[in-house]
Amino acid sequence: MAISPTKIIRIGGASGFWGDSAVAAPQLVNQGAVDYLVFDYLAELTMSILAGAKLKDPQMGYATDFVTVAMASVLPQLRAKGIRAVSNAGGVNPEACAQALRDLAATLGVDVKVSVVLGDDLMPQMAELVKADLKEMQSGAKLPSRLVSANAYLGAEPICAALDGGADIVITGRCVDSAVTLGILMHEFGWQAGNPAHLDCLAQGSLAGHLIECGAQGTGGLFTDWQLVPDWAHIGYPIVVCEADGRFVITKPPGTGGLVSVPSVAEQLVYEIGDPAHYLLPDVVCDFTEVRMRQTDHNTVEVLGAKGRPASPTYKVSATYFHGYRCSSQLTIVGIDAVAKARRTGEAIIERTEEMLQQQGLGDYTATNIEVLGAESAYGPMAHWGALATREAVLRLTVQHKQKSALALFAREVAPAGTSFSPGTTGAGGGRSSVSPSIRQYAFLWDKQRVSPLVRHHDGRVQEVATQALGEHYQNASIPPSDYALSSFGNSKLTRGTSVKLGRQVKLIDVAYARSGDKGDTSNIGVIARQPQWVALLREQLTESAVAQWLKHTVKGSVVRYELPGINAFNFVCERALGGGGMASLRNDALGKGMAQILLSMPVWLDEGALE
Numbered sequence: 001m002a003i004s005p006t007k008i009i010r011i012g013g014a015s016g017f018w019g020d021s022a023v024a025a026p027q028l029v030n031q032g033a034v035d036y037l038v039f040d041y042l043a044e045l046t047m048s049i050l051a052g053a054k055l056k057d058p059q060m061g062y063a064t065d066f067v068t069v070a071m072a073s074v075l076p077q078l079r080a081k082g083i084r085a086v087s088n089a090g091g092v093n094p095e096a097c098a099q100a101l102r103d104l105a106a107t108l109g110v111d112v113k114v115s116v117v118l119g120d121d122l123m124p125q126m127a128e129l130v131k132a133d134l135k136e137m138q139s140g141a142k143l144p145s146r147l148v149s150a151n152a153y154l155g156a157e158p159i160c161a162a163l164d165g166g167a168d169i170v171i172t173g174r175c176v177d178s179a180v181t182l183g184i185l186m187h188e189f190g191w192q193a194g195n196p197a198h199l200d201c202l203a204q205g206s207l208a209g210h211l212i213e214c215g216a217q218g219t220g221g222l223f224t225d226w227q228l229v230p231d232w233a234h235i236g237y238p239i240v241v242c243e244a245d246g247r248f249v250i251t252k253p254p255g256t257g258g259l260v261s262v263p264s265v266a267e268q269l270v271y272e273i274g275d276p277a278h279y280l281l282p283d284v285v286c287d288f289t290e291v292r293m294r295q296t297d298h299n300t301v302e303v304l305g306a307k308g309r310p311a312s313p314t315y316k317v318s319a320t321y322f323h324g325y326r327c328s329s330q331l332t333i334v335g336i337d338a339v340a341k342a343r344r345t346g347e348a349i350i351e352r353t354e355e356m357l358q359q360q361g362l363g364d365y366t367a368t369n370i371e372v373l374g375a376e377s378a379y380g381p382m383a384h385w386g387a388l389a390t391r392e393a394v395l396r397l398t399v400q401h402k403q404k405s406a407l408a409l410f411a412r413e414v415a416p417a418g419t420s421f422s423p424g425t426t427g428a429g430g431g432r433s434s435v436s437p438s439i440r441q442y443a444f445l446w447d448k449q450r451v452s453p454l455v456r457h458h459d460g461r462v463q464e465v466a467t468q469a470l471g472e473h474y475q476n477a478s479i480p481p482s483d484y485a486l487s488s489f490g491n492s493k494l495t496r497g498t499s500v501k502l503g504r505q506v507k508l509i510d511v512a513y514a515r516s517g518d519k520g521d522t523s524n525i526g527v528i529a530r531q532p533q534w535v536a537l538l539r540e541q542l543t544e545s546a547v548a549q550w551l552k553h554t555v556k557g558s559v560v561r562y563e564l565p566g567i568n569a570f571n572f573v574c575e576r577a578l579g580g581g582g583m584a585s586l587r588n589d590a591l592g593k594g595m596a597q598i599l600l601s602m603p604v605w606l607d608e609g610a611l612e
Helices: 024-031 044-056 064-081 094-108 123-131 157-164 179-189 196-212 215-219 262-269 338-359 377-382 404-412 532-541 544-550 595-599
Strands: 008-015 036-039 084-087 114-118 147-152 169-172 239-243 248-251 285-287 292-297 300-304 307-309 314-334 367-373 392-401 436-447 454-456 462-464 505-507 512-519 522-529 559-564 569-574 603-605
Touching: 008 024, 008 064, 008 179, 008 196, 008 215, 024 036, 024 064, 036 064, 036 179, 044 147, 044 314, 044 436, 064 084, 064 094, 084 157, 084 179, 094 114, 094 169, 114 157, 123 147, 147 436, 157 169, 157 179, 157 454, 169 179, 179 196, 179 239, 196 215, 196 239, 196 248, 196 262, 196 285, 196 300, 196 307, 215 262, 262 292, 262 300, 262 512, 262 522, 314 338, 314 404, 338 367, 338 392, 338 404, 367 377, 377 595, 392 404, 512 595, 522 532, 522 595, 532 603, 544 559, 544 569, 544 595
Parallel strands: 008 036, 036 084, 084 169, 114 169
Antiparallel strands: 008 239, 114 454, 147 314, 239 248, 248 300, 285 307, 292 300, 314 392, 314 436, 367 392, 454 462, 505 603, 512 522, 522 569, 559 569
16 A cells, blocks of 8 residues: 555544543534544553453453543444544453443444454463473563463554555454554555555554553643643543544644643653663654654644664563452541641551461451651652641551451441541541452563464454564564753743742752653653753653662652753653552552652752753
8 A cells, every 4th residue: 555645644543541531522523523432541550450341251351431431422423424443441351341332333323343352362372381481571570370461452453454444343352552643543554564665654653552542641731830721621532633644733722721832741751661772662662762753733742753673572571469358447537737647547547457367367468558648658668857847647458368258357447537536537438448450561572472462353353463573583682771952942931930039949849840651560751851951951860770769659660861862851661550450559649640740859959051
């Protein structure tokens, strides 16, 4: 298929996770003038939840909100306007999701062609997985004996094939988040994963998908300078306007809230990436180090410069396995010394219930965690003294055990604290806590040639999609930082640093933006200089060892720093940072959303020439 030289495609990002707002799809359909909607539902944590849901009910295991909320609100309008949709809502049961959507369409009297991407489920290959002597990507641990699920992160090629086959809506299981966008662009523009001439376009298309895969995070959500973001209640959802040569702009529907600026979009670029020169995807290896951004209009940012290299010969696989049970409970403590009273209450509950477990022959908890919310527990030793003196605190207790009955005992023994221990104890978090399975993630690499992506087309045809991106020329080598020309943020302003004096200590937030996210037990923190002249200052002071020292209360592994000179940014990859991550973590901030905020409190020094 030849590349179209003139076509422009508008794609709206209608979901960033399972649970995103119901306003997104109607807003984009009614105000966005989009050609496509894409929905991303499958965070690593979500896969664990869906695997647990399918254990309880074989007809579940998909993101039900896609059908009952999103599609129920817009399906007739989609068909009337000719808007097509791609979603990974299929989770661990895409066929069930597709059938539920067909049933909805029949109820609404809408004729819709639904195709399904299959082949990511590797559970039928369990015997091969066991023989392969696999190692977990982060910990190096061996494959657990009993998996709940194992799903390969498929790429964009089967999505493209489904659209080529005439689908109005494509439902996938596990695929990389950006693939729902890239598959559309490959279909519309004729880009091919196996064509060396298309590698940069594939990288640009993947970046477009990355910028909208988290919904309103691409339009001012979670922005460091949140005070500048107008009208949160009506925040706009992101739209990428893409051209055949890979160029695109990111914007949002007119008349909506939110903010699309170079700094806010740059924050989304650094979200949940590792080495920016070697961002691994099934269809292409992306180099984002030279990406440049320019404000071209109000709430419109042009994005250029992503480079592509041949993809690796392996898929990443996200497996989940059962690891006992967990339970979390909360109590509110009011009054003088609330923090100390809350902590002593938690210690007493743990001590009492451990003795009861021993008496009943149930054994110890496998893990416990006590946090006092409102006392800056996430800051560890950097907690402000004022927070420790708060007169209202929330005790959060989380425990794990191999047996469900042990945690049922724990859940019963939390409420008695209301009459037994600290004065001012109230608010038991809405009643007795429930016990849930602890399902953990296990990630590994698997040869692409041992995976068979399939498309079940809307007319019943089944097509095997042989991936073209087998990586014969793949190079597993990072591109070292070089003397890139540093770009300016154009219309951005120093909103936090206007009171900074020369030659004095300031907080990192005065000179930088930051955003953090998670991949399993690894957290990444992207830090972007507010002005190009501050990059050298940050390079000198924001070292790997300095960041590791500041976050030592939560990061137990290594810290590696990467640079993105094109947007004046650094990316810090922090390993063993989230207490196991996802459903394995007992922490309140299991996804590392607050880690950038903690780092932004770090002091840095400005010399006399820093603002010249």
